Amino acid sequence: xxxxxxxxxxxxxxxxxLALNALDFRIPDKGGIVALLGPNGSGKTTLIKLLxxxxxxxxxxxxxxxxxxxxxxxxxxSYLSDAHSLNNxxxxxxxxxxxxxxxxDFDKEKALQMIRELGVDEKKKIKALSKGTKExxxxxxxxxxxxxxxxxxxxxxxxxxxxxxxILQTILSHKNENSTMIISTHLIAEIENYFDYVLFLKEGNVxxxxxxxxxxxxxxxxxxxxxxxxxxxx
Amino acid sequence: MDVKGFGPVFEEFEKxxxxxxxxxxxxxxxTTEETATPAPAIEQLSIDELAPAAEPIVAETAVRPExxxxxxxxxKKGSLKKVRGRMMKKxxxxxxxxxxxxxxxxxxxxLGLTVLMIVLLNVPLNDNLAFFTIMSALLYVYTLLxxxxxxxxxxxxxxxxxxxxxxxxxxxxxxxxMEEHVxxxxxSGAIATLIGIAASLVSLGILFAFGLGDVFESLGxxxxxxxxxxxxxxxxxxxxxxxxxxESLAGVYCVAGALxxxxxxxxxxxxxxxxxxxxxxxxxxxxxxxxxLLDASFIEFFYTTAGTHVWNWLQILLYAGVIALSVWYELxxxxxxxxxx
Numbered sequence: 065x066x067x068x069x070x071x072x073x074x075x076x077x078x079x080x081x082l083a084l085n086a087l088d089f090r091i092p093d094k095g096g097i098v099a100l101l102g103p104n105g106s107g108k109t110t111l112i113k114l115l116x117x118x119x120x121x122x123x124x125x126x127x128x129x130x131x132x133x134x135x136x137x138x139x140x141x142s143y144l145s146d147a148h149s150l151n152n153x154x155x156x157x158x159x160x161x162x163x164x165x166x167x168x169d170f171d172k173e174k175a176l177q178m179i180r181e182l183g184v185d186e187k188k189k190i191k192a193l194s195k196g197t198k199e200x201x202x203x204x205x206x207x208x209x210x211x212x213x214x215x216x217x218x219x220x221x222x223x224x225x226x227x228x229x230x231i232l233q234t235i236l237s238h239k240n241e242n243s244t245m246i247i248s249t250h251l252i253a254e255i256e257n258y259f260d261y262v263l264f265l266k267e268g269n270v271x272x273x274x275x276x277x278x279x280x281x282x283x284x285x286x287x288x289x290x291x292x293x294x295x296x297x298x
Numbered sequence: 299m300d301v302k303g304f305g306p307v308f309e310e311f312e313k314x315x316x317x318x319x320x321x322x323x324x325x326x327x328x329t330t331e332e333t334a335t336p337a338p339a340i341e342q343l344s345i346d347e348l349a350p351a352a353e354p355i356v357a358e359t360a361v362r363p364e365x366x367x368x369x370x371x372x373x374k375k376g377s378l379k380k381v382r383g384r385m386m387k388k389x390x391x392x393x394x395x396x397x398x399x400x401x402x403x404x405x406x407x408x409l410g411l412t413v414l415m416i417v418l419l420n421v422p423l424n425d426n427l428a429f430f431t432i433m434s435a436l437l438y439v440y441t442l443l444x445x446x447x448x449x450x451x452x453x454x455x456x457x458x459x460x461x462x463x464x465x466x467x468x469x470x471x472x473x474x475x476m477e478e479h480v481x482x483x484x485x486s487g488a489i490a491t492l493i494g495i496a497a498s499l500v501s502l503g504i505l506f507a508f509g510l511g512d513v514f515e516s517l518g519x520x521x522x523x524x525x526x527x528x529x530x531x532x533x534x535x536x537x538x539x540x541x542x543x544x545e546s547l548a549g550v551y552c553v554a555g556a557l558x559x560x561x562x563x564x565x566x567x568x569x570x571x572x573x574x575x576x577x578x579x580x581x582x583x584x585x586x587x588x589x590x591l592l593d594a595s596f597i598e599f600f601y602t603t604a605g606t607h608v609w610n611w612l613q614i615l616l617y618a619g620v621i622a623l624s625v626w627y628e629l630x631x632x633x634x635x636x637x638x639x
Binding site: 118135168 | 366367368378388391392396464465466467468469470471472473474475633634636638639
């Protein structure tokens with residue numbers, strides 16, 4: 065079986081601070097939702113940055129679809145950061161064109177349909193949109209790609225419950241069966257039923273990774289309960 | 299941290315957090331024996347266990363069709379080109395789209411001021427018009443300079459914003475190499491600056507031709523009087539001048555890019571102007587120290603025809619070195635030391 069993500073001895077240090085400690089894990093290329101769980105400072109964002117090529121490892125290797133992180137892996141990875149990364153000077157339409165130009169797997173029609181459903185005027189400038197709408201637009205643009213790997217960093221953090229529902233529905237309704245979606249989140253309860261795999265990080269170490277259903281069955285707990293108990297004092 | 303009751307993986311981890319949890323059969327047996335009421339071993343469920351662990355990584359040639367890059371992106375050896383024309387066109391399109399509005403507004407104002415200056419210089423000067431003429435001339439000079447440097451300002455601001463601010467998350471998720479990103483930034487800035495310089499020269503030419511005819515004629519006289527001397531030497535000087543001009547243009551962008559990369563390391567980011575000034579002062583000091591070290595007769599050599607060429611080529615080499623060093627530092631920072639917040 066091939067693996068979509070392979071980490072071998074993956075280590076990242078910021079000066080003397082060890083952010084990731086020799087991670088070794090593989091995620092099979094079966095599609096599904098992978099939950100990346102862990103408290104603040106556990107290394108989730110560092111791992112995501114390494115997967116997206118925003119950081120380079122201090123030691124070890126990370127591969128996506130058999131390739132080291134680079135231009136090729138970026139062509140199949142659709143990434144939603146936790147920062148507002150859209151160009152404020154562009155209109156919604158221009159931002160759409162930008163994605164369409166640079167990502168060959170971008171489905172413009174799909175994006176347009178989702179934008180219309182959201183009720184956003186395409187001629188409106190990004191800077192004129194509310195924070196919530198900007199986040200929704202970023203999500204739409206990310207999900208409108210026919211990518212093999214989606215990486216969503218805290219997609220539902222810091223948004224109101226209504227926006228959270230919209231985001232979750234959008235994620236779940238536009239998820240491609242053949243793609244792998246890695247979601248980093250603290251808010252497990254709302255989405256936990258959709259997890260196929262979980263990866264628990266603590267202090268830069270993978271302390272658990274496996275099939276979500278199997279873990280629930282063996283532990284007799286939901287992933288949310290497990291998370292709360294494991295990281296109770298963190 | 300209380301991890302009791304969550305399987306031996308957590309207990310094992312709790313004993314030594316620095317040690318990665320082993321998912322081997324030995325660890326599993328050992329930890330199970332130690333536990334009075336053993337919970338099912340979570341590590342049994344690891345993906346590696348579920349999937350064949352010794353699965354070989356798929357060969358690179360086999361995975362290539364899965365990536366959404368066209369065949370033209372690869373060289374004959376099958377590796378990805380570092381700079382691809384297809385991607386450069388797209389990157390340059392967005393750079394020009396960002397730089398040109400400011401440049402074209404500047405050029406439009408310059409055109410208006412050029413016409414105004416021609417009119418003012420062709421009407422008889424009187425006390426009422428004198429102040430207005432002087433003010434217009436000052437405005438014209440400032441606009442002339444602005445048209446030359448506006449592209450630089452916009453390009454460097456974009457460099458910082460696109461690479462090191464929040465937009466960096468999107469910039470670096472597009473499937474372009476760092477070489478392509480950097481080249482697109484510098485090339486677009488240099489071309490726009492060149493257009494600005496050309497526009498300024500054309501404006502000055504028009505002004506001299508229609509508004510300052512007398513000055514233009516006297517300049518023409520000077521040109522006629524001056525002797526070109528040795529045509530071969532003149533051709534070389536022209537070539538050296540062109541190379542130095544191209545290097546200066548490229549160098550300004552490369553050094554500014556390198557300084558921006560340097561600046562992103564600091565928590566309190568000093569302004570780009572301050573950093574440029576610091577480097578400029580250091581270069582001036584270095585140059586004066588270098589010249590002082592040289593023997594006076596050696597310096598005199600540089601005032602001869604042969605010496606001028608030697609001096610020019612020394613400068614060309616020096617500039618090339620500065621450009622190479624700057625680009626190396628930029629790429630190293632962007633590839634290895636990127637620090638997006």
